[in-house]
Amino acid sequence: MVGSFRAELVKLTKRPAVWLLLGIALALGALFAYVIPYLGATTGTAGPTADRGLAAVLPASIVGNTLAGYPVFLGALLVVLGVLFVGGEYGWGAWKTVLTQGPSRGAVLAGKLSVLTLAALGFVLAIFLMGTVASLLIAAAEDASMTFPSAFDILRGIGAGWLIATMWTMFGAVLGILLRGVALAVGLGLVWMLVVQNLISELAAPLLPWVDSAQRGLPGPGAGSLVSSLGAPVGTPGVEAVLSGGPATVVVAAYLVGFVALGAVVLRRRDIL
Amino acid sequence: MEPVVCEKLTKRYGEVVAVQDLDLVVRAGEVYGFLGPNGAGKTTTLRMLLGLVRPTGGKVLLHGRPPGDLSGVGAMIEGPAFYPYLSGRDNLRVLASYAGVEARRIDVVLDLVDLAARSRHKYATYSLGMKQRLGVAAALLKDPTLLILDEPTNGLDPAGMADMRALIRRLGAAGSTVLISSHLLAEVSQICDRVGIIARGQLIEENSVAELRGAAGLRIQATPVEHAASWLRLVLGTAAVTVVDGGLDVTVDPARAGEINESLVKAGVSVSELRPRERDLEQVFLELTGGESNGR
Numbered sequence: 001m002v003g004s005f006r007a008e009l010v011k012l013t014k015r016p017a018v019w020l021l022l023g024i025a026l027a028l029g030a031l032f033a034y035v036i037p038y039l040g041a042t043t044g045t046a047g048p049t050a051d052r053g054l055a056a057v058l059p060a061s062i063v064g065n066t067l068a069g070y071p072v073f074l075g076a077l078l079v080v081l082g083v084l085f086v087g088g089e090y091g092w093g094a095w096k097t098v099l100t101q102g103p104s105r106g107a108v109l110a111g112k113l114s115v116l117t118l119a120a121l122g123f124v125l126a127i128f129l130m131g132t133v134a135s136l137l138i139a140a141a142e143d144a145s146m147t148f149p150s151a152f153d154i155l156r157g158i159g160a161g162w163l164i165a166t167m168w169t170m171f172g173a174v175l176g177i178l179l180r181g182v183a184l185a186v187g188l189g190l191v192w193m194l195v196v197q198n199l200i201s202e203l204a205a206p207l208l209p210w211v212d213s214a215q216r217g218l219p220g221p222g223a224g225s226l227v228s229s230l231g232a233p234v235g236t237p238g239v240e241a242v243l244s245g246g247p248a249t250v251v252v253a254a255y256l257v258g259f260v261a262l263g264a265v266v267l268r269r270r271d272i273l
Numbered sequence: 274m275e276p277v278v279c280e281k282l283t284k285r286y287g288e289v290v291a292v293q294d295l296d297l298v299v300r301a302g303e304v305y306g307f308l309g310p311n312g313a314g315k316t317t318t319l320r321m322l323l324g325l326v327r328p329t330g331g332k333v334l335l336h337g338r339p340p341g342d343l344s345g346v347g348a349m350i351e352g353p354a355f356y357p358y359l360s361g362r363d364n365l366r367v368l369a370s371y372a373g374v375e376a377r378r379i380d381v382v383l384d385l386v387d388l389a390a391r392s393r394h395k396y397a398t399y400s401l402g403m404k405q406r407l408g409v410a411a412a413l414l415k416d417p418t419l420l421i422l423d424e425p426t427n428g429l430d431p432a433g434m435a436d437m438r439a440l441i442r443r444l445g446a447a448g449s450t451v452l453i454s455s456h457l458l459a460e461v462s463q464i465c466d467r468v469g470i471i472a473r474g475q476l477i478e479e480n481s482v483a484e485l486r487g488a489a490g491l492r493i494q495a496t497p498v499e500h501a502a503s504w505l506r507l508v509l510g511t512a513a514v515t516v517v518d519g520g521l522d523v524t525v526d527p528a529r530a531g532e533i534n535e536s537l538v539k540a541g542v543s544v545s546e547l548r549p550r551e552r553d554l555e556q557v558f559l560e561l562t563g564g565e566s567n568g569r
Contacts, residue, residue, distance in 0.1 A: 007370035015358055093354035097411060100323050101372040102343040272325040
């Protein structure tokens with residue numbers, strides 16, 4: 001198990017695609033959470049989010065503002081990370097190479113998912129750091145308050161971000177296992193994240209009451225409700241308050257556990273071809 | 274304890290039977306060749322040995338233990354598969370971590386397969402031959418007492434093939450048990466002590482290479498050939514003599530060559546050549562497997 005963890009860590013940190021995903025997440029996060037809202041607040045005209053004003057991009061709002069990306073766009077990047085990290089083993093036919101060295105499938109998967117969990121934390125911390133730097137720069141430029149939320153709020157925000165980020169990477173990982181590869185898993189994962197979730201919440205839920213109740217049990221609305229309860233601005237794609245913070249945490253955590261269990265069962269049972 | 278024992282090993286994929294009731298024993302210290310046409314079930318059998326594929330029926334024991342415990346077992350199945358973004362050395366580093374092997378083994382195995390000079394280059398830049406050698410290096414990481422190699426010379430150029438065979442013979446001579454699969458007769462006859470031939474998922478012959486080849490009789494060039502043939506049919510029986518390419522293939526103990534020669538000369542036949550005839554391995558193989566490839 002320790003050996004598998006070490007091996008997976010080398011595979012993750014030396015893989016250029018992982019750093020590319022992180023770079024894209026940071027660049028897009030900075031652009032959509034800070035640069036565009038800042039420019040909108042200072043120079044823009046009235047738009048759907050113009051009323052948030054400068055306050056949304058100052059250090060005091062860092063928790064909600066950095067968490068707002070996790071239900072959809074940062075989530076999508078994390079799904080891609082999960083798929084790449086697990087599905088790649090099928091794509092390269094590397095399962096047989098790894099497993100003939102002797103570790104059990106359970107040990108390899110445990111190592112893999114532990115490293116993914118760690119990667120999700122790194123991802124969340126990097127986004128938070130980006131938010132810190134961006135909000136401080138804006139506060140300095142506008143001569144505004146540089147007060148951050150309390151340490152408890154910050155830690156709670158990072159914890160929630162980590163939980164959601166890990167859940168999405170596990171979603172990607174289980175797709176990689178179920179579909180035994182990368183291409184279809186990434187494609188279907190993104191269709192779910194970017195299309196189906198939106199169709200359910202924007203189109204189906206307002207029309208049909210039972211869809212509205214059912215969607216409360218889905219991972220996207222769970223993540224959206226969790227970040228919303230911590231201050232993410234409603235109106236950001238995927239951020240919605242269909243559940244309060246506690247139940248939303250339970251939903252996200254339940255999916256995390258469910259994805260891990262499903263992945264473990266399927267990987268154990270199937271032949272490695 | 275025999276390194277490899279299969280009893281009634283069977284694998285079905287739905288209606289398709291990949292391996293059926295396969296009994297196989299590989300003895301300690303031997304180089305065993307697992308020979309068969311494409312699609313005969315070789316790789317599926319090896320995957321079952323290593324626990325990658327679950328048998329539908331039957332039993333597998335490696336060193337007396339059921340699949341799952343691969344300590345002391347090294348393997349390369351159906352071509353090398355590594356991480357293209359890592360160097361050869363980093364790929365081995367990753368695998369050594371999985372195997373719980375000390376990092377200094379990496380240099381040892383890189384030297385064994387003559388890949389040390391290129392070990393810091395990305396795997397993606399390797400030639401097919403280098404990839405294959407890295408695959409063997411990975412299989413040797415654990416310093417295994419049982420080495421399972423699936424078509425180890427696939428994709429290698431003639432020099433690479435010769436190197437690979439020499440390496441396998443060296444490993445065999447050093448006391449390792451080696452199980453290699455191949456569809457190349459010449460290869461197996463050069464490297465292996467014993468050969469099992471598999472076709473349509475069943476083991477149809479198991480023997481030493483020498484026994485398989487067998488000294489099957491005499492090859493005789495004589496004139497007039499028809500007269501020689503009818504004389505020998507009279508002496509040895511009709512079934513023992515066939516006319517092939519203007520000469521005679523005779524099924525008889527080669528030790529009787531002198532006696533046969535004398536008898537032919539006495540019968541007025543002029544004998545220009547008389548030598549022991551070994552069975553052509555390819556012929557044996559085609560006869561045994563029905564001359565078909567199951568590769569489809």
